[in-house]
Amino acid sequence: MIKLALFASGSGSNVENIALHLKGHPSIEITRVYCNNPKAYVLERCKNLGLESRVFSREEFKEGIITQELLNEGTNLIVLAGFLWLIPAGLVAAYPDRIINVHPALLPNYGGKGMYGHHVHEAVVAAKEAESGITIHLVNEEYDKGRVLFQAKTALEANETPDSLAQKIHHLEKSHFPSVIEEYAMQLNA
Numbered sequence: 001m002i003k004l005a006l007f008a009s010g011s012g013s014n015v016e017n018i019a020l021h022l023k024g025h026p027s028i029e030i031t032r033v034y035c036n037n038p039k040a041y042v043l044e045r046c047k048n049l050g051l052e053s054r055v056f057s058r059e060e061f062k063e064g065i066i067t068q069e070l071l072n073e074g075t076n077l078i079v080l081a082g083f084l085w086l087i088p089a090g091l092v093a094a095y096p097d098r099i100i101n102v103h104p105a106l107l108p109n110y111g112g113k114g115m116y117g118h119h120v121h122e123a124v125v126a127a128k129e130a131e132s133g134i135t136i137h138l139v140n141e142e143y144d145k146g147r148v149l150f151q152a153k154t155a156l157e158a159n160e161t162p163d164s165l166a167q168k169i170h171h172l173e174k175s176h177f178p179s180v181i182e183e184y185a186m187q188l189n190a
Helices: 013-022 042-049 058-062 065-073 089-094 117-126 162-189
Strands: 002-008 028-035 053-055 077-080 099-103 131-138 148-155
Touching (some): 002 013, 002 065, 002 162, 013 028, 013 042, 028 042, 028 065, 077 162, 117 162
Parallel strands (some): 002 028, 002 077, 028 053, 077 099
Antiparallel strands (some): 099 131
């Protein structure tokens, strides 16, 4: 059985999508949702979905308290579902090739510190790119530098705005993120 922990900072639409996709899965169990923002809507979504959640501080994260909790619970896969903090080296070391993230652009372009959410879409539109997309990748000690597991693309229209691009990217995340997580988890479970 794969014990999966989700990390989120915001509204939790990816958390909800992943939870619904994996509901009743015979080999994957979501153990808990970890959140660094006590006002995030993801906490309300967790209540509605019957998922256990835990709010934590930057100190708990940096000092390894969260890493120890994950290890104590037997967590063997972590998914960052809209989580904005850099993962501490100790957590990466405890979970090598077992932390998955989705980035709202085609890495290696438009990645790195400060490149998240709307910042990415604004940069892509400003650069007049022909396409953008999502990158689902493993996490290492650097922002957006881990091994790529999957990419999906979408074309930008002549009149594309950051908001319209965000909708396209969200659709790609909804369409692909849960199934890529499931596929990777089943490879680990094999």
